[in-house]
Amino acid sequence: GQQVMQIPQYQHVQEGEDFTTYCNSSTTLSNIQWYKQRPGGHPVFLIQLVKSGEVKKQKRLTFQFGEAKKNSSLHITATQTTDVGTYFCAGRTGANNLFFGTGTRLTVIP
Amino acid sequence: IAGITQAPTSQILAAGRRMTLRCTQDMRHNAMYWYRQDLGLGLRLIHYSNTAGTTGKGEVPDGYSVSRANTDDFPLTLASAVPSQTSVYFCASSAGRGEQAFFGQGTRLTVV
Helix, strand or coil: CCCEEEECCEEEEECCCCEEEEEEECCCCCEEEEEEECCCCCCEEEEEECCCCCEEEECCEEEEECCCCCEEEEEECCCCHHHCEEEEEEEECCCCCCEECCCEEEEEEC | CCCEEEECCEEEECCCCCEEEEEEECCCCCEEEEEEEECCCEEEEEEEECCCCCCEECCCCCCEEECCCCCCECCEEECCCCHHHCEEEEEEEECCCCCCCEECCCEEEEEC
């Protein structure tokens, strides 16, 4: 079955440092979505990438979809304490449902 | 307030008991989903419904059943709860299959 792997599982950074999480699929994805879940909260949609090689930015967040549409990354520049949470990627193949990655839990040390 | 509502927020349940987790959305979304979230395993799809009147099995459907009698409601039933079903359950909806998902607040279920 389809698998979406996400690394690292945990990341601790000093406030102001950069952070990157990576998402890899065993199959070609039709699109990929990213979600953020604050501690004790529910996942909230951040963005969707559809095109091969697509790059999108949201303030300090940069999202990238690989050329082969099998991998994606989320990069946060100069982390802040408000960035704390778990970041999930979710990939979709064809007309199938979304498969979520295992998530990366980010801790930002003030 | 538009969105997706889950009930109860939390529940402690004796093993062997039957339990229904409720989920209601008022966004007129076609697709609805149930996920369970366990530490280190991310969000795993239990069941889904692409439109009212239809349902499908996700990655981990065993021990769970769903129904979709109308657009708004998508209840999840545990026929006979077991401790391995202790988890946080999230209901979600999207306008169409695989589109941006909106999540409920979650139900924390403990089976003892």
